[in-house]
Amino acid sequence: MVFQTDWLQILADCKNNVKERMAPYFKKLGQPQPDLGIGAGGDPIKQVDLAAEKAIVDTLKEHEISFTLISEESGFKEFGKKASQCYVTTDPIDGTTNLMRGVPFYATSIAVSSELTISTVYAALVTDLFHGTTYTALKGRGAYRDGRGITPSKTVSLEEAVIGLDLNTYKVKKIAPRLTNLIQRTKHIRHFGANALEMCYVADGTTDAFVDIRGKLRATDIAAACLIVQEAGGKITTSEGKPLDVKLDPQQKAEFVAAGNAGIHRTILSLIKPEKEAE
């Protein structure tokens, strides 16, 4: 793929602008923040979410990019004369609850695609806003952490693996039974509370897999991290092993298994019970 626009530079500028504009909010951490209505993704909007989204939009405008924005907060918005030339899907803050509570794990996620599907994402950035670590990927050109190439883990044993598992759902009685075999066999289970960043942990081998089969996570949360996992060499599919190709829309939900390698991915899929069997 030939890139006529230096997307890595533009996404880095977006990230820097988000960090700069968020600085005042760090002083308010731990204080109650008013909700500013409900975002396009269905969750309450906080000031900090809007400030991060505006930082991204303003940066793209400064670079004179025409684009359609797909944001967890504002939904679809067109900018410039050729708004359909590219689509910018963002979750301005992934892990807002962590940020509000002072848990140091939250991120900004931005994906650029040629169409409104996750398989057409060609440039991606996820940045850990607390630690300052940034993950990027360009389609066909690999994935990077702070500019250095990354590869996922080769671990296939569930005894040794660290596996992220999101069970954050009121429908836990429906979801948990599908996962008991996997939990039973896995020694180290984690959930940190910002799924885009947790997928990047799979991409760079910090963890070995991340499983979210709730059917609740928005496409806007995973658009960038999905390319980062794939470009690093990891594997991501639905829990049935089908290719993950969801529409880029804040209301579109996804369920998936992301893993460092095909071996552990296969094992995890074999342990997840299909919906009907778990009933």
Ligand code: IPD
């Ligand atoms: C949330 C985080 C969290 C996951 C939630 C997401 P948000 O993102 O990724 O880990 O359990 O389902 O909504 O709402 O902070 O952007």
Ligand code: CA
């Ligand atoms: Ca968010």
